[in-house]
Amino acid sequence: MASPHAIENPAPRRPRSRWTWNLGRIAGIPIRMHLTLLVLLAWIAGTYALRGAGFGATAIGVALVASIFVIIVVHELGHALVARRYGIKTRDIMLLPIGGIASLERMPENPKQELAVALVGPAINLVIAALIYGGIVVAGGTTHLAETTSLGNALATQLVWINVGLAVFNLLPAFPMDGGRALRALLALRMGPQRATDIAARLGKFFALALGVLGLFYNPLLIIIAFVVWSGANQERQMSELKHAIHGVPVSAAMLRRVEAVTPEQPLEDAAALLLRGGLQQLPVIDHGKPVGVITRGDVATALAHAGPDATVATAPQHAVVEVEPGEPLDSVLQRLEEVPDSVALVVDHGLPVGVLTPEHLAAYVALHAQRRAA
């Protein structure tokens, strides 16, 4: 099986798809599975059956793949728990046919911390491999697959090699895979973060191309991984350029000075009208001068459908609002917005809302700002 995985950063604000299954939580982190993974398991079972393997062999084949995914969950949890030590939350861990993705809210700014978060995953695989290898030796088995006599021994030996394979594959310097991220962190220790990201992203795209070509000949899953690596490298570079463009710029230079907002007591109709009139995606909700939340177009549509136009804003689902000060640098606001999906930043000066900053508006500002810098 082709193997997996990337730490996703920034985690896209994807709507929760119906194609995912909640498997539960570990250490408070939701573990989800994409249903296409069932297709993969069925395909593997089918291949075994077509080869004329009996029920027992087929079950072991499926069990092997299932245990690979357990190992992937442990690998991703490693990333998530080290990130947690640095105060970074993980939205969820998603299992896909190409492997696992831990959606960290952000990566640490400190290269040494980024290095730790990136390397812990492959390190876990090597430890698991060593433990299973030790177990085989203690049990008096062999690690030469051709000489194995028992089914359990064969399974354990395969798991040793799979773990070594996972560690090596993830250590490829194909940014944003673990190895590429570690490389970026090492480069960032010597040069600025932007140049480091630029070099790592170029190398990542080179590896993506190479994986894609290999995939054409050997395994179609590699083509999908190549695509994920390619677009991940692009995204990371754009994010790094964006951070560079807004570095040191205060919120007050970019904010929208007209604050359109609603109160919790206002009818939903008012919120809908304001969103439409202003061409806005979301509105802050302000209660007696105090920001209490953010309501999006989607929230208004859902609430209108369920409760009708006369229901109040308070009855609609809401998102957390990000409160910022006019003098705060834009890069730190961007980071805080990344941590709260669907939010807007409400600029508050001495207790009074004086401006709004939405991700769209921020992007528009950067586009204009970058033009001016280039000119």
Ligand SMILES: [Zn+2]
């Ligand atoms: Zn990893």
